[in-house]
Amino acid sequence: NAGVTQTPKFQVLKTGQSMTLQCAQDMNHEYMSWYRQDPGMGLRLIHYSVGAGITDQGEVPNGYNVSRSTTEDFPLRLLSAAPSQTSVYFCASSYSIGLVYEQYFGPGTRLTVT
C-alpha cells in the first residue's frame, strides 16, 4: 500500500508557465482534495472531489483546475503560474463515510514560481 503519492517533490516554474501536479492513492478512497500551505496560514483547501467525475472548489480555487477521471488520480493543474502560487501543495484522501474522514496526506510538492 503506497498510500497517497505526489509528484514531483520540488518544482521551479517561471511566471506564465503551466504544469500539472500529480496525486494518486491506492486506498480506494472516494474523497480527495488539494491544499496549499503557506507560512502562518495553515492548510487552505483549493479543490476537492467526492468521487470520479465530481469536483468542486474549495477556499482558494483561482488559478487552479482539477479533474477526477478515476478514483485513484486527482491531478492539479496550474494554468499560468504566478509568484503568488509559490507554496507547498499537499494532496489528501479519505473515506467519505458518515463521520469518518481522517485525511491521509501525500508527502507534498514544494513549488516556486519566479
Next chain:
Amino acid sequence: EDKVVQSPLSLVVHEGDTVTLNCSYEVTNFRSLLWYKQEKKAPTFLFMLTSSGIEKKSGRLSSILDKKELFSILNITATQTGDSAVYLCAVGGVISSGSARQLTFGSGTQLTVLP
C-alpha cells in the same frame, strides 16, 4: 465563513514539561475535530473527536472536545524533544450543498521542546 483559531501560535518548553494547546472553532454543521502533527513534511493524524467530554488518549498525548463551548485542547505530558512540531487542528463540516465534507484548518501551534 468557517473559522478555526489555534493558540498559542508558538510555545517553547523544556523536556519534561506539560503543555496544553488550544483550538476554538466556528464551523457550519460540525461533524468532527481532528488533530495532526506536522514535522517539516506531511501532517500525520493524531486524534479525531466527535463527541463532547470523551477524552482520546495515545501515550503522553490526550485530547478532549467541548461542543457546547466550541473548543478542543491537546495535552502533551512529559514532553520530549521529538514532540517538537507544528500541531494542526482541523474541523470537519458539511458544505452548504450537503453532499460533501471538508476540513478547515487552523494555522497551527509551533511547539519547540528544548533538552
